[in-house]
Amino acid sequence: MGAMHSPDVFEQDPLVASFIPEDRRALVRYLWAYLSTGEIEEPPQLHTAHKQIRIDERREPIGQVSWKWSELTGKYAGCPFWSTEALRVVIGLDARWPGRPLKRVCERVSKGYFLESIQHEHVFPRDEWIARLQALVKSAAVPSEPELEALLDRYCIGCVVTRTQHDEAAGRLGTPDNPWLRYRETSICLVPNPAWTEPHLSWIRAAGLLEPR
Numbered sequence: 001m002g003a004m005h006s007p008d009v010f011e012q013d014p015l016v017a018s019f020i021p022e023d024r025r026a027l028v029r030y031l032w033a034y035l036s037t038g039e040i041e042e043p044p045q046l047h048t049a050h051k052q053i054r055i056d057e058r059r060e061p062i063g064q065v066s067w068k069w070s071e072l073t074g075k076y077a078g079c080p081f082w083s084t085e086a087l088r089v090v091i092g093l094d095a096r097w098p099g100r101p102l103k104r105v106c107e108r109v110s111k112g113y114f115l116e117s118i119q120h121e122h123v124f125p126r127d128e129w130i131a132r133l134q135a136l137v138k139s140a141a142v143p144s145e146p147e148l149e150a151l152l153d154r155y156c157i158g159c160v161v162t163r164t165q166h167d168e169a170a171g172r173l174g175t176p177d178n179p180w181l182r183y184r185e186t187s188i189c190l191v192p193n194p195a196w197t198e199p200h201l202s203w204i205r206a207a208g209l210l211e212p213r
Contacts, residue, residue, distance in 0.1 A: 008102075009076070009077055009078075009079070009082050009087060009090065009102065009106075009160070009191075010078070010079075010080060010082075010193050010195065011077070011078065011102075012073050012074060012078040013074065013077075013078060013103075016047070016048060016073070016074065016078065017073070017078075019046075019047035019048075020072050020073065022047070023044075023046045023047055023051070023068075023072055024069075024072065024149065026044035026046065027044070027046075027065050027068060027069055027152070028145050028148055028149045028152070029044070029145065030043060030044050030053075030061065030065065031061060031062065031065045031133075031148060031152075032142070032143075032144075032145050032148055034061040034062070034137070035133065035136055035137055035138075035142045035143075035148075036138070036142050037138065038137050038138045040055060040060075040061055043055060043061075043064075046068065050071075050075075051068050051071060051072070053065070053068060060130070062129070062130045062133045062134060063126055063129075063130050065152070065156070066122070066126055066129050066130070066152075066155075066156040067126075069152045069156040070120070070122060070156050070157055070158035071120065071158065074103075075106075075120045075158070076103070076106030076107065076110060076118065076120065076160055077102045077103045077106050079120065079158055079159070079160050080193050080195055080196060081123070081157065081158065081159035081160065081190060081193070081196075081200075082159070082160045082190065082191045082193075083159065083160065083161045083162065083165055083188045083189060083190060083191070084189045084190070084191050084212075085161070085162045085164075085165060085187070085188075085189075086118045086160045086161050086162050086165070087191050089109055089116050089117070089118055089162060090102075090105060090106060090109060090118065093105055093108070093109050106118065106160075112163070116162050116163060116164065117162070117163045118160055118161065118162055118163070119160070119161060119162070119163055119166045120158045120159075120160055121158065121159050121160070121161045121165075121166050121169060122156070122157070122158055123157050123158070123159050123179045123180060123182065123183070124154075124155040124156070124157070124174045124175075124176075124179040124182070125172075125173070125174045125182075128173070128174040129155050129156065129174075153197070154179065154199070155174075155176075155179060157179065157200070159183075159188075159190070161188055164187075165186060165187055165188050168186040168187060168188070169182060169183060169186055169188070172186075178203040178206055178207060179203065180200070180203045180204050180206075180207040180209055181203075181206070181207045183207060183209055184207045184208060184209070187213045188209060188213070189209060189210065189211065189212055189213045190204060190209045190210060192210060
């Protein structure tokens with residue numbers, strides 16, 4: 001199993017990491033303002049180009065924020081949650097392309113050019129997240145900014161899985177009490193990461209996702 005921890009897919013870009021607290025605050029304020037008023041404000045400028053929020057009829061604020069939140073540390077390299085199978089795919093291609101930056105290897109293998117590819121999967125389905133939050137718009141039940149931040153940390157998380165595993169999870173309903181239970185009856189087994197927060201570690205253990213499949 002030792003080889004499964006190389007390359008270090010959890011390592012964050014230092015520059016990106018330095019901006020995460022500021023970007024988190026900006027996203028929380030933006031989402032809170034929308035929930036409180038129902039009006040779409042000018043989105044905040046985040047610190048990396050690929051994370052910018054775009055506004056049109058297909059990209060409402062609730063779903064957009066969930067995407068950007070789950071990718072704050074990295075869509076692939078830097079994401080704190082990886083399946084063992086997704087890591088095996090990346091290790092295999094990393095060995096074929098020595099010296100190529102890990103971020104580029106991950107982007108390449110995500111494009112579907114190979115027998116297997118990887119995908120940034122939303123553990124709690126985005127459509128369910130959007131529906132839950134949309135029901136609160138302009139209501140007395142709008143969460144405070146600290147409460148909203150906690151909800152984002154609980155539900156707007158991404159996990160890098162293979163395309164096959166993504167298809168396995170497709171159509172499975174969200175599990176609000178423990179978002180990770182949605183993966184319980186799939187082939188997904190997670191690579192342990194000491195940086196996981198205690199709630200997610202407990203939920204992952206309860207879902208049995210650290211046990212070999």
